[in-house]
Amino acid sequence: MTLRSLLAPFFAPLLAFFVSALLLESAAAQQPDSPDFRSVHPRAGDTIFSPLQLPTPTSMRNGAGRPGEDYWQQTVDYKIQAQLDPGTRLVIGKATITYHNASPDDLDYLWMNLEQNVFRSDSIGARVGRRAAIGMQRSEGVGYRLHSMSSDGATLPFQIYDTLARVELPTPIAAKGGTFQFEVMWDFVIPANVFRRFGIEDVEQGRVIQIAQWFPAVAVYDDVHGWNTLPYIGTGEFYTNFGTHELELTAPRGWIIAATGELLNPEEVLTPTQLQRWNDAKHTTETVTIIAADEVGTAGWRPAGNGPLTWKFHAENVRTSAWSASDAFIWDAASLYEGTPPEGCVNTIVQSVYPKEGLPLWGQSTQMLATAIRGYNERWFAYPYPSAINVNGIEGGMEYPMIIFCRSRRSERGLYGVTAHEIGHNWFPMIVNTDERRHAWMDEGFNTFINYYSVRDWFPDSTGGRANPASVANLLTMPNQLPVETPADHLPGRLLGSLQYTKTGAGLVLLRETILGPERFDYAFRKYIQDWSFKSPRPSDFFRCMEDAAGADLSWFWRGWFLETGHLDQSLESFTPATESKPASFSVRNLGKLVMPVMARIEFEDGTSEDLRLPVEVWYHSHVIQEQIRSRKPVAKITLDPDRELPDGNRRNNVWPSIEG
Ligand SMILES: [Zn+2]
Structure with missing residues (x-):
């Protein structure tokens, strides 16, 4: 997410934060305690330079901070057919889910994430006094209605606890290679007044609907926590499995759909003219208009015929999927590279969809998106996906694989900043798949760090993004600090943004520019991304990997910056x-x-x-x-x-x- 969209809901209850800040004072000296760190509590005789007590290396996660020879992770493939009724806001879905158990353990049950349930009035998220965190003024949703859960025609018993469901299995899924296929049918009504991560906006020419956290998804089973069953409360984001997503999304004929994945049937969902433009866009880095502002809603702007249309998408190696639909979308696209892309890079088709309220600024969105991706490709790791889409709607800024939601309509700086940030999340956590709910800094902060350099790709005179080390001095001396390594849901709003975005981003800029130097840092950071691409590192893996590849003992830095609080003078x-x-x-x-x-x-x-x-x-x-x-x-x-x-x-x-x- 963006810092701005995170903080917006918190201005109103500002007073409450001052009060809670006082209450938190006694907790200020607390250190994180998690299986990722056997203990970071100061031991007698410890100094800031003492070695960190990291988990013992294993053949799964080795002492060099790399995936070991026995590294495993689960894979989950989804075939989803879904229908959207824009008038009633109803989404009906049916999924065939294939679970691949690569772990050394037989599994007796599965845990599912049911994120829509956070909108129920009795959800934990609605009750912890942070409704703003889920983007609602009042709880009005009913969450998921699960119509069936079955395998091979036999019903699977399940129990729902808030945003989680435990599914009982007929027989255990065998360790090291067992698979299990099952079907789920569900529906939910998109809450009318939600603006966090997805939602609905009525615009002059129709409606823009952004849809995310929209299907029951299998939770992560891993080597550190077993089943990851932290509830979805609203602030802490996600930790999901990689897999293939095949989507068939159906909406009224007059609606355009954008989604995670490669569009498989453009000839069925576009007019011949639009199809020609779509194909043209695959061969030029100039922005090609597929649907122009003055074509939206006019006669013949959609393929001839009656009844709804089904849009088909295919995505591989993605940790989730999301989509957006509108009868008001203007649509443009361009190719990421002219001709053959640089070695290792993919010639992604870069797209933007937006209502006319987005003009004139959104006319630049596709070029902004392409500029940001090329910069990240050059500096860190090649964007691996065939498609990238920027969607303008109600959500301030939210990231999904290949598709991002951005609100900004007025300022060029704002739109580039949000676009570069949200697409930057395709590196962290969409490629380097971290546990965002426990370690938000490993996606928001690492992304804020790469954004720092990306700003200059669009604004060459910029001094960089917000992660300027000197400018975080005040942050470090602020009272009631908590360590960066604190779960997002446990942090007061004012600290969430400043610690997990700004302090982390600035810490990495400091490490690169001042402590290690760019060459030494970049070699190690690229190695970290490469080694953990499409895998799930823990904080200790990051610390070890950086130390190993940079050839430096950085215990003092990890402890001082991420694990404890303290200032510099x-x-x-x-x-x-x-x-x-x-x-x-x-x-x-x-x-x-x-x-x-x-x-x-x-x-x-x-x-x-x-x-x-x-x-x-x-x-x-x-x-x-x-x-x-x-x-x-x-x-x-x-x-x-x-x-x-x-x-x-x-x-x-x-x-x-x-x-x-
Ligand atoms: Zn973010």
């Missing part, structure tokens, strides 16, 4: 002028809990200057370090962190002669 404590026998020197004191390398600029009276960079290891033994100045030239001024690379909470003590004096 380097202070230039004193200056001792040179004498006959001794060169001049200065001392620096580390006043905060965080440690960082030391950068200093020494300016001499003759107008020359000298820059000094000291590694973080200078803090191994003491909070105060003494550094000699080799040059005998008289010193005029010394400045710590002169280029403002660090999140130093107090810059007034960074200069000699003291600026207070």
